[in-house]
Amino acid sequence: MTITTPTEAEPTTQNGTPVLKATKLVKTYGHVVGLDGVSLELYAGEVLAIIGDNGAGKSTLVKCLTGAEIPDEGTIELDGHPVHFRRPQDARELGIETVYQSLAVSPALDVAANLFLGRELRKPGILGSVFRVLDRKLMRERAAAELSTLGISTLQDVTVPVENLSGGQRQAVAVARAAAFGSKVVVLDEPTAALGVRESNQVLELITTLRSRGVPVILISHNMPHVFQVADRIHIQRLGKRAATITPKSHSMTDAVAIMTGASVG
Ligand SMILES: Nc1ncnc2c1ncn2[C@@H]1O[C@H](COP(=O)(O)OP(=O)(O)O)[C@@H](O)[C@H]1O
Ligand SMILES: [Mg+2]
Numbered sequence: 340m341t342i343t344t345p346t347e348a349e350p351t352t353q354n355g356t357p358v359l360k361a362t363k364l365v366k367t368y369g370h371v372v373g374l375d376g377v378s379l380e381l382y383a384g385e386v387l388a389i390i391g392d393n394g395a396g397k398s399t400l401v402k403c404l405t406g407a408e409i410p411d412e413g414t415i416e417l418d419g420h421p422v423h424f425r426r427p428q429d430a431r432e433l434g435i436e437t438v439y440q441s442l443a444v445s446p447a448l449d450v451a452a453n454l455f456l457g458r459e460l461r462k463p464g465i466l467g468s469v470f471r472v473l474d475r476k477l478m479r480e481r482a483a484a485e486l487s488t489l490g491i492s493t494l495q496d497v498t499v500p501v502e503n504l505s506g507g508q509r510q511a512v513a514v515a516r517a518a519a520f521g522s523k524v525v526v527l528d529e530p531t532a533a534l535g536v537r538e539s540n541q542v543l544e545l546i547t548t549l550r551s552r553g554v555p556v557i558l559i560s561h562n563m564p565h566v567f568q569v570a571d572r573i574h575i576q577r578l579g580k581r582a583a584t585i586t587p588k589s590h591s592m593t594d595a596v597a598i599m600t601g602a603s604v605g
Contacts, residue, residue, distance in 0.1 A: 356419040358383050358555050359404060359435075359524055364413035366399050373399035374410065375579035381524065386546055386556045388566040391576030391599055397559045398439075400576065401526050404557070405437040406430035417523065431457075436521030438513045439528050446502035450494055451475070451482035453501050454516050485519045489545055493538075507538030514545055518554075525549055526557045531565060543569050563592045575599055 357380040366374040374396050381387050389397050402408035404415060406424030415422050417433055424430045427437065444453050452459075452475075460474045460481070461467030467474065482497040491511050494504075501509055510530060517525045527546070531539040539562075546556050546569050560566050566573060567587045575582045575598050582598050590598075597603035 355383070357381055357416070358418060359557075360416040360419075361400075361404060362414045362416075364400065364403050364410045364415075366396075366403055366408060366410050372579045374403065374413075376413070377576070377579070377581050379404070379574055379581065381555050381557060383555055384550060384553050385571040386550050386558060386569050388570035388573045389557060389559045389576060390561070390563075390566055390573060390595060391582075395576035395599075396579045397576050398528055401437065401528055401557060401559060404430075405435055405526055407437070407439070428457075431520070434521060434523030435526065436517035436524070437526040437528070438510075438517050438530055444501050444509050444513055447500055449498050449500050450486075450504075450512055451479040451497040453512050454478070454482045454485065454497075454519060456516070458520065486515055489515055489518055489548060491515055491541065491545070493541065505538075507534045507541075510534055510538065511541065511545075514542055518545060518549055521549070521554060524555055524557065528559045529561065530558070531560065531562060539565065563595065566595075567592055577601060 359381040361377065361379045363376045363378055364374050365376055377396065377400055379400065389400065391397050399408060403410045406427045406429045409425065415424070422433065430437070445456060448456070455478045460478050462472045462474045466472040479497050486494050486497070493508050493511055501512060504512070510533065514527065514530055517527070530542050534542065543565060546558060549556050558566070558570065570587060572584055572586050573595060574584050575595065577599060585595060585598070594603065
């Protein structure tokens with residue numbers, strides 16, 4: 340095998356200030372080092388993939404970026420302004436939506452209610468403001484419209500409880516929720532891991548739809564063909580550190596795996 344020396348993709352080739360920028364993040368769990376000084380830049384209109392072996396720190400990295408974990412050290416900037424997320428709600432309020440690896444949908448609720456979970460629409464006037472009555476009809480209309488905008492055709496009926504859906508359809512609900520509300524950044528941790536070929540392709544299409552809407556996406560995936568199909572740049576995590584940032588043009592899948600496993604030095 341040819342060992343190539345990976346080069347960091349030049350951040351200066353990207354336009355302007357990163358939408359999301361992390362500098363030297365450190366996160367430890369007791370004696371375990373989850374992140375060991377990791378930096379990351381996400382630019383407008385790009386899909387940034389994060390790859391790496393199990394335990395390399397991928398999930399910890401996105402949890403720090405999305406308020407699910409608080410880093411011990413390091414800084415995070417959104418549009419050039421420092422942010423300090425204490426909980427996921429802080430990041431959501433600033434337009435960062437996440438689909439975590441452990442799927443978070445409420446099985447007993449229908450598709451529309453899941454899409455608006457935590458952001459329920461209420462009836463106008465005193466019914467909504469005082470009695471907190473939900474406007475189910477409006478949520479169903481908006482949910483159906485959003486799913487059709489996103490080109491999600493597998494969820495025809497938004498009144499079906501999510502527990503009656505297939506794994507792929509549930510994942511589509513979670514991704515659609517992120518896509519619907521992620522006005523700044525959408526983060527997907529292994530979104531296609533449990534999906535079949537057709538469902539995976541729908542998620543990949545959704546990612547490119549988001550990019551074309553101008554919303555940058557962070558995609559964690561083990562699936563090299565998926566990563567090379569949709570990513571503009573690829574951040575490679577290894578042993579809690581960023582080993583390299585490459586592009587599908589500058590490097591092959593074999594190169595990427597070599598950097599991931601340490602066969603080639605980043
Ligand atoms: N809540 C936690 N408690 C203890 N160790 C953790 C916790 N979360 C992650 N880790 C450890 O941090 C390291 C990075 O984990 P993670 O970010 O989940 O890796 P990846 O997503 O790349 O598989 C691993 O060694 C993992 O065991
Ligand atoms: Mg993970």
